[in-house]
Amino acid sequence: MAQAVITDAHRRDARTLWDYHQMGQQPRLCDVAIGLGSHDLGVAQHTADLYRSGMVPLVVFSGGNSPTTAERFPRGEAVHYREHAIASGVPDKAILVEPRAGNTGENITFSRAVLAEHGHTPRSVLLVSKPYMQRRAFATCQALWPEVEVVCASEPLTLADYTRSIGNEKLVVDMLVGDLQRVIEYPEQGFAAPQDVPIEVHAAYDRLLAAGFDSRLIHR
Known part of the structure; x- marks a missing residue:
C-alpha cells in the first residue's frame, strides 16, 4: 500500500528507527x-x-x-x-x-x-x-x-538533514524500515549477529509497515 501523506506520527516513528540504527559510538583510533x-x-x-x-x-x-x-x-x-x-x-x-x-x-x-x-x-x-x-x-x-x-x-547528520540530502522523505522512511527488517531477520540466516530491538522500536516499525512504508523490504 502506498502512503501519500506522511504525518507527524510517522515522523516520530521514523526518528525512533533512525536513533536505533545509529550506534552512538565515538570515532577513535583504529587500524x-x-x-x-x-x-x-x-x-x-x-x-x-x-x-x-x-x-x-x-x-x-x-x-x-x-x-x-x-x-x-x-x-x-x-x-x-x-x-x-x-x-x-x-x-x-x-x-x-x-x-x-x-x-x-x-x-x-x-x-x-x-x-x-x-x-x-x-x-x-x-x-x-x-x-x-x-x-x-x-x-x-x-x-x-x-x-x-x-x-x-557515518556523517554526523540529523534525520532532517539526511532527508533533505536524499530529497524523498517517503524513500528515507522506507529505507529505515527495510534496514530494521534486515537487523531483525538476518541473524536467523547467519548473515548478522543478533541485536536487541527494544519494544518501542519494534512498535514503531510495525506501525510504519502497516502504513505502507515497505518499498525496501526483502521478500522471501
Whole structure:
C-alpha cells in the first residue's frame, strides 16, 4: 500500500528507527577504515575526513555496482569513492579498493581478503556507512569477522538533514524500515549477529509497515 501523506506520527516513528540504527559510538583510533559502498558519496567523504583527522592509517573502499548505483557510479562504488577521497586529500598509497562486493556481507568478507592480500591483519576496524546503516553494518561484521573490534561511524547528520540530502522523505522512511527488517531477520540466516530491538522500536516499525512504508523490504 502506498502512503501519500506522511504525518507527524510517522515522523516520530521514523526518528525512533533512525536513533536505533545509529550506534552512538565515538570515532577513535583504529587500524583501518572500511567505507561501505552505496549510492551515498557522503560515506567516501566522511571516510576521507576520518583519515585526515588521524583516526586511521589505511582505508579500504568496498563495493561494485547495484541497480541503484550503476548509473551514479558507472565504474563501481569503490572506484568512485577512491577518486573522491583522493580529491579530498587522502593519498592514493593509503587506499585499497575492493571492487566486487554486492552486499554488506561481501563488503566485510572481501575487504578482509583484500587486507590480507596486502599483509594487513587489523585488530580494529572503523566501519563507515550511511547513517541509518550503522547497526546492520555492525551486526554483519560481528557475525562474519568476530576477531576484530568494530567502531561504527557515518556523517554526523540529523534525520532532517539526511532527508533533505536524499530529497524523498517517503524513500528515507522506507529505507529505515527495510534496514530494521534486515537487523531483525538476518541473524536467523547467519548473515548478522543478533541485536536487541527494544519494544518501542519494534512498535514503531510495525506501525510504519502497516502504513505502507515497505518499498525496501526483502521478500522471501
